[in-house]
Amino acid sequence: xxxxxxxxxxxxxxxxxxxxxxxxxxxxxxxxxxKKGECVVLGGPSGVGKSSILKMLYGNYAVDAGQILIEHQxxxxxxxxxxxxxxxxxxxxxxxxxxxxxxxxxxxxxxxxVAEPLLARGVAQDEARAKASxxxxxxxxxxxxxxxxxxxxxxxxxxxxxxxxxxxxxxVILLLDEPTASLDAxxxxxxxxxxxxxxxxxxxxxxxxxxxxxxxxxxDRILDVSAFSPRKAAA
Amino acid sequence: xxxxxxxxxxxxSKFYGSRIGCRxxxxxxxxxxxxxxxxxxxxxxxxxxxxLSTRLMPTSGVVEYHMRDGQYRxxxxxxxxERRFLMRTDWGFVHQNPADGLRMTVSxxxxxxxxxxxxxxxxxxxxxxxxxxWLRRVEIEEDRxxxxxxxxxxxxxxxxxxxxxLVTSPRLVFMDEPTGGLDVSVQARLLDLVRGLVHDLGLSAxxxxxxxxxxxxxxxRMMVMxxxxxxxxxxxxxxxxxxxxxxTQLLVSSILQV
Amino acid sequence: xxxxxxxxxAYLDEQTKRMIRRAILKAISIPGYxxxxxxxxxxxxxxxxxxxxxxxxxxxxxxxxxKVIDQGADDTTNAVSIRAFFQKVxxxxxxxxxxxxxxxxxxxxxPEETLTAxxxxxxxxxxxxxxxxxxxxxxxxxxxxxxxxxxxxxxKLYEDIARNGHIATTYAYPVKVEGRYVMDxxxxxxxxxxxxxxxxxxxxxxxxxxxxxxxxxPYTEVVSLDFEDHPFEIQHFDKPCALxxxxxxxxxxxxxxxxxxxxxxxxxxDHCEDxxxxxxxxxxxxxxxxxx
Numbered sequence: 001x002x003x004x005x006x007x008x009x010x011x012x013x014x015x016x017x018x019x020x021x022x023x024x025x026x027x028x029x030x031x032x033x034x035k036k037g038e039c040v041v042l043g044g045p046s047g048v049g050k051s052s053i054l055k056m057l058y059g060n061y062a063v064d065a066g067q068i069l070i071e072h073q074x075x076x077x078x079x080x081x082x083x084x085x086x087x088x089x090x091x092x093x094x095x096x097x098x099x100x101x102x103x104x105x106x107x108x109x110x111x112x113x114v115a116e117p118l119l120a121r122g123v124a125q126d127e128a129r130a131k132a133s134x135x136x137x138x139x140x141x142x143x144x145x146x147x148x149x150x151x152x153x154x155x156x157x158x159x160x161x162x163x164x165x166x167x168x169x170x171x172v173i174l175l176l177d178e179p180t181a182s183l184d185a186x187x188x189x190x191x192x193x194x195x196x197x198x199x200x201x202x203x204x205x206x207x208x209x210x211x212x213x214x215x216x217x218x219x220d221r222i223l224d225v226s227a228f229s230p231r232k233a234a235a
Numbered sequence: 236x237x238x239x240x241x242x243x244x245x246x247x248s249k250f251y252g253s254r255i256g257c258r259x260x261x262x263x264x265x266x267x268x269x270x271x272x273x274x275x276x277x278x279x280x281x282x283x284x285x286x287l288s289t290r291l292m293p294t295s296g297v298v299e300y301h302m303r304d305g306q307y308r309x310x311x312x313x314x315x316x317e318r319r320f321l322m323r324t325d326w327g328f329v330h331q332n333p334a335d336g337l338r339m340t341v342s343x344x345x346x347x348x349x350x351x352x353x354x355x356x357x358x359x360x361x362x363x364x365x366x367x368x369w370l371r372r373v374e375i376e377e378d379r380x381x382x383x384x385x386x387x388x389x390x391x392x393x394x395x396x397x398x399x400x401l402v403t404s405p406r407l408v409f410m411d412e413p414t415g416g417l418d419v420s421v422q423a424r425l426l427d428l429v430r431g432l433v434h435d436l437g438l439s440a441x442x443x444x445x446x447x448x449x450x451x452x453x454x455x456r457m458m459v460m461x462x463x464x465x466x467x468x469x470x471x472x473x474x475x476x477x478x479x480x481x482x483t484q485l486l487v488s489s490i491l492q493v
Numbered sequence: 494x495x496x497x498x499x500x501x502x503a504y505l506d507e508q509t510k511r512m513i514r515r516a517i518l519k520a521i522s523i524p525g526y527x528x529x530x531x532x533x534x535x536x537x538x539x540x541x542x543x544x545x546x547x548x549x550x551x552x553x554x555x556x557x558x559x560k561v562i563d564q565g566a567d568d569t570t571n572a573v574s575i576r577a578f579f580q581k582v583x584x585x586x587x588x589x590x591x592x593x594x595x596x597x598x599x600x601x602x603x604p605e606e607t608l609t610a611x612x613x614x615x616x617x618x619x620x621x622x623x624x625x626x627x628x629x630x631x632x633x634x635x636x637x638x639x640x641x642x643x644x645x646x647x648x649k650l651y652e653d654i655a656r657n658g659h660i661a662t663t664y665a666y667p668v669k670v671e672g673r674y675v676m677d678x679x680x681x682x683x684x685x686x687x688x689x690x691x692x693x694x695x696x697x698x699x700x701x702x703x704x705x706x707x708x709x710x711p712y713t714e715v716v717s718l719d720f721e722d723h724p725f726e727i728q729h730f731d732k733p734c735a736l737x738x739x740x741x742x743x744x745x746x747x748x749x750x751x752x753x754x755x756x757x758x759x760x761x762x763d764h765c766e767d768x769x770x771x772x773x774x775x776x777x778x779x780x781x782x783x784x785x
Contacts, residue, residue, distance in 0.1 A: 017481030018488060059470055061477040084456045084470040085265055105430070105452060106423035120434075316640040323644075338627070338648070345651045352651065353644025359654050359720040381655050 006033040010066030025230035039205040044225040059087040096174040098166030102158040104151045111146045114164040135164035155182040176207030192217045247296030255463040256282035269440045271454035279463035288409045327400030327408035331415045333392035344380040369398040390421035410442040503583035505550045513551035520708035525670030532704040543701025545617035558586045560594035565602035565760035603685040605764040608694035616679045618700040623667045623677035684727045684743045689715040734759045735777035737768035
């Protein structure tokens with residue numbers, strides 16, 4: 001089975017220059033891989049570095065050491081060292097991300113926020129909007145909100161816009177940072193179904209889920225991040 | 236990925252006597268890429284922008300541009316006629332103060348049409364139609380086409396300046412604090428507009444700003460400048476979410492949260 | 494006569510004339526290009542033709558025959574004064590007949606009669622820079638000329654059409670000389686622009702206050718700027734000249750009384766007189782004669 005995501009010996013620490021330059025180790029020796037059609041869930045107590053790992057994988061956080069190998073259009077890209085435009089290209093075509101919070105752009109409607117990743121890949125506007133409508137309908141976002149910018153939406157509504165935006169493409173790797181945190185039971189089930197569909201399509205998923213019910217429903221295996229915690233290693 | 240960069244900047248320095256404007260700046264700008272240069276006043280970001288856009292001659296270093304004919308040209312060695320032609324066809328420059336980039340006493344239509352006339356367009360009807368189309372694209376009512384920018388609000392003037400620059404389909408646009416001095420709501424509209432145009436036209440842009448929110452929204456990549464040096468650069472998300480340098484951390488932590 | 498008097502002909506010392514002639518030669522070599530020159534103080538105020546007078550003084554020789562017109566007329570104050578001035582200081586022959594003159598100094602008109610080889614037309618120019626009203630910086634306009642950046646000139650015409658539906662510029666209408674420099678033909682009506690094109694006569698332009706001389710040599714292409722869909726055209730008059738009946742000439746409006754009476758007559762007085770001497774009569778003249 002193909003393995004589109006391989007993480008090898010990744011380490012990360014923060015140097016806080018505004019606090020006398022103290023160094024906060026986050027994780028070290030992070031090594032794992034995700035196969036096609038597999039959903040791996042990062043586990044462990046909060047503060048152990050789960051979100052940081054996702055952010056490194058998406059390129060938001062720099063990596064101190066190690067490799068993050070992504071299979072991108074037939075060749076391997078090491079995101080730990082890739083130049084910005086390579087990272088952007090991987091994000092556009094290969095690597096999707098549903099963040100915990102939606103970053104809203106003024107004046108852009110919910111529908112266009114969702115359609116944007118497709119437009120960026122050159123899909124025609126009508127087609128992209130049709131696909132976006134389909135997803136928003138599936139996630140039960142009230143139709144009267146579609147044309148409004150999501151800045152004033154509730155947390156749950158924003159999260160559904162965010163999920164639709166993350167799921168609209170056929171990216172082969174998808175990172176999920178607590179996508180169901182502020183959803184009700186009905187919409188959580190929708191998301192679980194959508195994840196199952198992605199798995200069936202052969203997408204490699206890596207996520208953080210605090211909700212046990214969801215986690216049990218989607219996870220093929222759980223990776224305990226405390227194993228990479230430097231505090232534990234030092235102990 | 237496009238095979239070659241649009242702009243190659245190699246070790247550019249500018250000194251004002253013994254004072255440093257900017258020092259040892261090197262980077263490449265790729266087609267379709269938006270680069271933000273951030274830093275506080277006096278950090279050298281505007282000096283750098285001027286050196287890149289040939290408004291200033293660098294003291295040392297080379298800036299090369301990938302011409303439409305496929306050749307790289309050293310901008311400092313280009314003849315003035317050719318450089319000025321480049322600036323009004325393949326480049327744009329959006330000033331912070333629209334009055335610096337517009338002709339305040341000629342109509343909006345002529346402001347947009349000037350570049351077309353400069354490259355030899357001699358059909359009034361076509362020039363006017365193109366100008367009207369561009370006014371629409373920057374959300375200025377078409378019936379304002381014969382009004383002078385003096386009668387426009389700050390936001391409208393800035394949008395007119397953008398239309399005036401984009402009418403010749405440039406490949407590279409320089410922007411110096413394009414949202415400076417505008418109300419927040421007007422800023423949002425302008426940012427959204429610029430974002431859309433950059434995407435639709437596949438523009439490359441270099442935007443100088445001290446506003447990190449502007450950089451976040453518009454740019455793919457950013458460079459942080461301090462005391463004339465580029466102290467940190469990378470993917471915009473990365474620099475803002477995981478700033479490494481002390482000054483960048485200070486800058487990011489100083490953003491007011493709403 | 495002393496040696497000095499033989500050496501120094503008429504007005505302006507020979508060194509000054511030499512300087513002006515050099516500027517003129519340079520101007521002739523680069524048609525339409527504004528050559529800076531060290532304009533002298535003249536015994537008349539700026540705006541009265543100090544540039545034209547200096548050019549005329551520099552090219553005038555004892556054998557020349559001088560004609561001076563102001564708005565086409567030989568008998569207005571400015572024309573009479575300048576003609577008298579040169580009569581006194583140069584002792585040259587003067588005339589009002591276009592065809593007899595070797596040098597014609599003009600303000601705001603080109604004679605109706607086609608000029609011929611050997612004649613020189615000297616224009617008095619107030620503002621030589623055609624780009625000035627749109628670009629106030631001299632450094633910038635010079636650069637624009639040097640680099641042939643003339644888009645701005647069309648901006649002015651664009652504004653005309655946008656405001657008036659047609660090109661409303663009627664005088665000082667910009668021209669391109671020999672496919673290179675854009676030039677202000679001084680405040681002549683655009684009616685006269687076509688006369689500049691491929692003229693057999695030498696045309697010299699002097700701007701005293703602005704210290705510039707420029708020229709259109711004989712047989713030079715002079716094209717009025719325009720748009721494809723708004724081509725250049727000259728003024729048309731509904732009626733012929735009231736005195737001589739001439740058509741296809743430039744007419745001045747003359748108020749006859751305080752009851753709205755008016756007539757349109759040739760602005761070129763010599764042309765009008767010449768026609769009348771040859772028996773042509775306009776409707777007003779015919780009425781007068783009938784009344785007598």
